[in-house]
Amino acid sequence: MSTPDTPKKVPQFSALKLTPAPAHSDCCASETCAPQVESVLPADGQRYSWVINGMDCAACARKVENAVKQVQGVNHAQVLFATEKLLVDAASNVSAQVEAAVAKAGYTLRDANAPAEKTSPLRDNLPLITLIVMMAISWGLEQFNHPLGNLAFIATTLIGLWPVARQALRLMKSGSWFAIETLMSVAAIGALFIGATAEAAMVLLLFLIGERLEGWAASRARKGVSALMALKPETATQLINGERKTVPITALRPGDVIEVAAGGRLPADAALLTAAASFDESALTGESIPVDRAAGEKVPAGATSVDRQVQLTVLSEPGDSAIDRILKLIEEAEERRAPVERFIDRFSRIYTPAIMLVALLVAIIPPLLFSAPWEGWIYKGLTLLLIGCPCALVISTPAAITSGLAAAARRGxxxxxxxxxxxxxxxxxxxxxxxxxxTVGKPQVTGIYPLDIGEDALLALAAAVEQGSTHPLAQAIVREAQARGLNIPTASAQRALMGSGIEAQVEGQPVLICTADKFPAPQLTQQIHSLEQAGQTVIIVAENNVAKGIITLRDTLxxxxxxxxxxxxxxxxxxxxxxxxxxxxxxxxxxxxxxxxxxxxxxxxxxxxxxxxxxxxxxxxxxxxxxxxxxxxxxxxxxxxxxxxxxxxxxxxxxxxxxxxxxxAQMISLARATRANIRQNIAIALGLKGIFLVTTLLGMTGLWLAVLADTGATVLVTANALRLLRRR
Structure with a gap:
């Protein structure tokens, strides 16, 4: 597969600014497996971005990182599994070297803006289908002719081993010494040497099946992010001098006028030009009810026009819409790893070499010291080697956290x-x-208490004086009068009184509006005190120095x-x-x-x-x-x-x-569910390994069950993490 010559150069990541939202699965072991670094990438030199093809296992991003970090000139490398991106920080343009290093590790890169290449399911699953057919033939021959069946199993093993061993060598050259491919290769070759040909072939078959299952589970884990990326259409209808023109969304700039049909999605953040319209913003905000927007109001990219064709003015630059900012947040979130995730990563780096040493000791100590049969103990050592793969353990935390973050984003x-x-x-x-x-953040009129005039007359009088003022209390009074449909008189000679209030001439009479402590009104003292004790802001309306009544306001819940x-x-x-x-x-x-x-x-x-x-x-x-x-x-x-x-x-x-x-509360509940999910995953991963460790030493389980246990544990913890996406 060819790769682009020039990757996408991206700007340094700054703190995220949110706007209100009116083919090859390489599962891991030990130091080769950890999905993210602990902190945000520093910004030394230039930063480059690619999309990685064929990365199906959430716990294997470290393999690519290890390969890229060995390239001279690379300061930092980061793989973001949720968006399948590789970010490289380098002092100079090292794109060709990076692509070569990643290719040696068994992956390919494409430009971040390039569309994904489509492959047929038959091509993707051909190695697995071939191995299944050969296993069936070998089993059939074994039933009628043992020597011939044995040769068939050897041939099946060698054919299944070829891509696995080749990938193991690639990863070893790129710095990943303890990958699952290495363990599988050692176990299969060892099984051939001790004559367990059928089990050697079965181990490889189960491994390939496990890869496909893990790839499926990983794609499900990324589904939330993929759905978010799919919210933006690829093209937009731009209005230029009254004519409609279809343009790519990357061509849109702030100030452009676009048109969106009923049922269509907005390609960018925009301000509504149409008088009024309803928009479904649920994909971005979790709000299930369509939101009514008036002319001039902002609408985020990805929102759907519910009931009519609308025209809007573009507000966001390409790559800086509400959706883009959320995606950047998810990417940045992956760089901030949980303490338990960092602990498990460090633990796995020690765990796998240790388990390999234990497997070696199990294979050689009983025969050397106790004259036990070599064949049986080598077989147990090989089985322990496969049981020891920490793939399920390493993926247990990031799988749950990725699902938890995606579930939270889906709910706004x-x-x-x-x-x-x-x-x-x-x-x-x-x-x-x-x-x-x-509270709402805007004061509202909560009570009108007139003395010798009507309630509406008192409010209209106050609104006349307050018209044009930018003070929140004044605007609240005017809004209330307008909401009641009152005829507001015209005021003149408006004058703000420093620290007191405001006065104006209304229909030839002087009207004063001030706080309760600035105007003597003995008859209202008790009522004012009672209202202020209830948390109300009290103002007095006076005409010709005579109190006409009081109006109360408060910022409402x-x-x-x-x-x-x-x-x-x-x-x-x-x-x-x-x-x-x-x-x-x-x-x-x-x-x-x-x-x-x-x-x-x-x-x-x-x-x-x-x-x-x-x-x-x-x-x-x-x-x-x-x-x-x-x-x-x-x-x-x-x-x-x-x-x-x-x-x-x-x-x-x-x-x-x-x-x-x-x-x-939903956020806290989901976080607690994620923490419980992580504990469940760790228990599943370690529990299954513990059970099969004991049964292997007792001679009750063999190679193929060891692979089944490892693959099964990986699939189980991933499936358990995916439950968070369906949590209500």
Missing amino acids: ALIKGGAALEQLAQVQQVAFDKTGTL RNDAKAAVDALHQLGVNGVILTGDNPRAAAAIAGELGLEFRAGLLPADKVQAVTELNGQTPLAMVGDGINDAPAMKAATIGIAMGSGTDVALETADAALTHNHLTGL
Whole structure:
């Protein structure tokens, strides 16, 4: 298979910026198997990107890394299994050397933008089909003529061994000495030497079957990412001077006008030009109900126009749409490995050489020291060699973490790596910012209390004075009047009073709007005090220095805040509000939700509070503002709301892109399920090996069962990890 001459050169990865989302399977052993490095690649020199062909095993990315790291001039190499990418950081252009090194390891590369080459299922499975046919012929001959059947099994073994041994030699040359291909080759050749020809052939057949099963399971694990990549269409309809033109999405630039038919997907982030339309954003946000958008509102790439043909203005550069940023997050997440994953990786590097030494000692010590028969103990040693392959153990953690991250992304929760996922599983308490996190972030009119005029008249009078103001309280009053369809009078001579309020002339009369403490109104004192104790912001409307009534406003709770807190309590997770707002407002929100609170906090105070709480039990900090970023960093894990600032989103270890608080409990529940899944996988991997280790030493199991145990364990742990994708 040919490879491109020039790989894709990509820019250095910066902190991710999220926008609110209105043929050969090489399974592993020991040091050759680990899917990711522990930290993000440093940026020395230039960075190049390829897609790897034929990488079917999630635990074998290290083989490619080992091969590439030996190329002179390569500073760092990273394989991202979820997106099948190879990233290389080099001081100069070493693309030809990298491609040659990867080819020697048994893989091929293609440019990141090039389409995948299609191969026929028959061609992919030809080695397996050939071996099955030859095994059937050999078994048939064995029934009628033992010598001839024995020769047939030898021929079958040699034919099946050829590609396996060749790959083992390739991997040894590229620095991977203890690959499963090496163990399989040694076991098959050893079985031939002691006359176990049928078992030697069966071992190779089971190995090839296991490869196909692992490839299938690995492709299922990548399915979530592939589905995300498929959300973007390859072409777009661009409007140029009123004419429609079909262009590739890479040709679109900010400011271009595009058209999307009903049922079509957006090729880029865009602003709606059509008056109004509904969009299905479920693939990106997890929101099952179509979202109504008005002209000027942003719509993310990958969203589907539900009910009509729409025109939009492109906002994102090629490669920087909402989908692209999520894919980059998944790639960056793979670089942040969980502590348990790093431990198992280190353990496997010692484990496989140790098990090979044990197998050698089992094969030679009983015959040398106790005059035991050589043939039987060599056979047991070869069986231990195959049982010792740590493939299932090594894949147990990354398979579960990849599935957990994909399942979370499908639900609109982006978690930045296995380490963050593991920390999230430990969370026992959550600290919430108030404004914009538990509340909508926009004050709303909650009450109108007129004295000697009607309720609507009081509101219209206040709205007349506040029209044109950018103050959040003023905008809330105007919005409420417009929502009620009131006829708002025209005001003149508007003048802001420093620290007091605002005044204007309305229908020839002076009207003042100010906070309750700036206007003497003895008859309203008790009522004002009661409303302020309930967390309301109280303003007085006065005409000709006579109070006409009061209007109360408050930042209201999100619709799902109560349900989110209740869901956390069901998981045994406690909550506390940390806010810079005044104690009265914080107490009102906390009282509605049944949470404790600390109010009047500066950013430094929030950090201190988070550090104190984190010292008691692992804590997650949920926020959306710049002032929340330091506290999010100080917590066990920081979680940003999708509508938050870029600083908060970049600082956080996870983000709720759909902006729904109920996703918080789902995220923690999924993290705990992933942690349990990892433990189950490790138990399966080690448990099966332990059982077959004992039965082999007792002479109860042989070579073919050893391969079946290893392959079976690998498939079992992968299948168990895939259950996370179906978790509801």
